[in-house]
Amino acid sequence: MKKKYQVLVIGGGHAGVEAAAAAAAVGCRTVLITPSIEKISLMSCNPAMGGIAKGTLVREIDGIGGMAAESADETALQFRMLNMKKGPAVWGPRVQSDVEEYCRTQTRKLYKAGVQIIEGLVVKLTGPSSRIEGVLLSDGRVIEADAFVLAAGTFLKGMLHRGRNTWPGGRRGDISAISLEKDLRERMFHVKRFKTGTSPRVIRKSIDSSLLEEQVSHDVDFRFSWSSKGGVQNKEICWLTRTTGETEKIVKESLFHSPLYSGRIKGKGPRYCPSFEDKVTKFPERTGHPIHLEPMGRSSRIMYLNGLSTSMPQEIQDKIVRSLPGFRNAEICAYGYSVEYTCFETGEFDETLKLRATENLYVSGQILGTSGYEEAAATGLLAGANAARRLLGMKKTVPERMSSYMGVMVDDLVTKGTDEPYRLFSSRSENRLNLRQDNADRRVFPLACRMGTLSGEKKEEYWKRNKIHKKLREDILKKRIRGKSLEEICRRPEVSPENVGEMIGFDTKEISEREILTTVVLDIKYAGYVKRAEGRYEIRKRYGEVSLSSIKDYEAVQTITIEAREALNKRRPETLSGAESIPAVRQADLDALVLHLMKESVSRET
């Protein structure tokens, strides 16, 4: 019998909504189940999208037809380009969004994409693990489907901690998915516990902003989505303050209250998005940590305290906050807390994000071990699209490591794994000069076409941009100025894309055309590095094909290190990629092994 739904998505967070929309775009009847419709795509932590590498990821999501970029643009209150002085390859666009508006926009888009939404709490999967048949809701309903995407975020046996208090919950004010977690454990999936945390929110009126530093939008025309019209406008002001020595003192004296340091939280927390307790413990000599005050929405009465994630008891949080300049009379309306949750072990899922032990259960978002809205949205998109494609008998689509942060992230999660919440960094890519925010659409377009998630309209837009790109590139490549080719001039570090625009008389106010100019010039600038990086990667990829069986004893290979020799003799990997995965074997050893094998084959031939 034909089921009503083909793809069923569990969870309505940043991963879930992208998964559902992508499955629908590929052509499946899709349903999304969430405990509360008004919290679809809720920014449970800071009210912003993007950042270093993350902002680039948001643009990649837009390039393959995801929703996050457009919604962030539509609900933007202010825009900042991070890392402006660190080079265009690592510029990190970030927008502050109106949190409630973002939820509404995403929900609207979800309906528009043809996704059905059901409010309910999933307590159990039905059918055998190898092939899930449906889900059981807490009200007794059973909803069947052919494929499933689990996007439960921090809800799987979510435990909230603040001071000495611990209570179940997926997020402040929300229920914890305890029975679903139990069901997954009983089905023998390998899981682990991670933790993350969030900052207190304060009442705007209780802050004396005259003592704070104002932060407004950067004066750069920007929007995440190539489909958005016009750049992000500044609608709200953010503020910056710094912790005083007093703040650190309070934290140090109260550390024994913190569930993180009293040993009650055992889950691994994110090293790079640390709690304030962590910052104080790891850098005890430092003071003046920056704290950003960000509005939760347009003229919202609530402000988020970015940089002050803590799970101290309420009275200590009051003290901490009131020690900040301008916060003497601050009133906290929601206290910070930590959340501990269950996620899947590395190795449980494959590169399409399908659980290996099943035929039709996909996972995405934080249960993969990631952290961050952007990472969640990207994995949701990939899981949703692949679930739908497999169902329709189409080929799997996996992003490439060298051409997108999506590819870097999936490859890292699947092959390397993570023992703390995985956050994207620009340095995780070996092709950073190519993985830029300006060219994200060009890099992922082939993937988008294979995946079938990009609308015809957006493809049209792309081809239009591509035409301008082609023309511009031709113009630059053939132009000579005083005997020197413009191509050569482009490579000089002092020459910016704007300079090149002036040289060829390319004058435009249009954001996307200026962006194209940037892409063309930067591509020329970095071409040599990118080509070499890709060459190295190609060689590394072929390691899997290089057999080591001809080496009987590594003692005979004199050019590798002793550590490598011992490890290789013990582990005896079959191929070079096996050797690569051994920690004691360094890149230089691999190079030396390649040389050794080459010499060996030459001497055998002669």
Added chain:
Amino acid sequence: MEKQNELIVALATPEAVSAISLVRLSGRGASKTVEKLMRLKPGRLTGRKRAVGDLAGIDYIVAISWPRGKSYTGEEMVDLMCHGSPGTARRILEELENSGARVAVPGEFTRRAWLNGRLTALDVLTLSEKYKGGSEAESDLSEELNELKSEIEGLIEFSEDHEISGEEQVKVLMRRLLKKAEILVLKVKRAEILPRVFLMGPVNAGKSTLFNKLMGEETVVVSSTPGTTRDGAVRTVSLSGRNVEICDTAGCGGESLDSKALEIVMGSLKSGDRIVWMDPLCVSEICVQAEDHELLKVCSKADQQEKSAKAGWMPVSSDTGEGIEEVIKFITAPEKESPSWRLERMADLFKEAVKASEYQDMALAAEIVSEIFREAEKPERCGDAVERALERFCVGK
């Protein structure tokens, strides 16, 4: 090449009267050999141990053993500290030789350290400097490179979140490294032996004039009668901070080809020698194997020519000084893959990195620093350079 892991021994301190002399023993069986000579229990010097006692009735010594993977060479190793008289040390060496150890060749310990991954090529190159009396400061380049790399990455990833104001620090570090690399280039250049340079070409092409010009003084009889210079003159000069041997030759080529002179020159030419081939008319046939030599074709007496030099020929005039700079550049250029060549490349890359950071492109600077790193680590490309550097080490290092 010597066998890997073969037991080698050498005196690591100068052969002179001093408080202590150090005899170093590395390779398979090092511990066992010393245990036997000191009559220790087997296994007494396994791992990181120290033993004090009499060694074969020669001297009362301190033996320190290092396990495989943890020693300087990366092999099983024992350092023997004996009283510092040359006679004592020599007798200990003899005793160890009788027990099966071989006396090491210069740089052999360090070569093993490199092959065993204890040192990177960059370490070896800079070490050779250090042991020739260079200052210590230049030997930790690779450590500083590491530091620089992590500083830049921190700056890129976290400066916005946590306000690490490391930008100036990175720039300072980078400039300091550039300076060090440049000093190192000069030092290595001074020590390095460059290929010989032969001035060749037809009779009366102005070879001797150029030779003199390069010497800065009149040392060879110069006349405009063809064929004055019959026997080659050889001189080692210092040009742009490098010592180079320059050979002036008798004319060989052109119309008045002197076959005997040519024979003499060809007989002394070795593969790798550099040749400056001079001909004012740019017509002579070049009578050397091009693939064995680096060759610069010079259109000499350029100031007296009516026509400009042919393509591929460099116009040079010893009288006006035209082109002399280029000739010196050719003569003093570092040999490909030589230590100075590699260090110069690294210095150039540093310059690029500094420039990128000045134009606010840290991401590019980071990529260039990675390239410097790879340059320093690559075993196949630096093999020769390391071998060369090792040749200049003393025995026992």
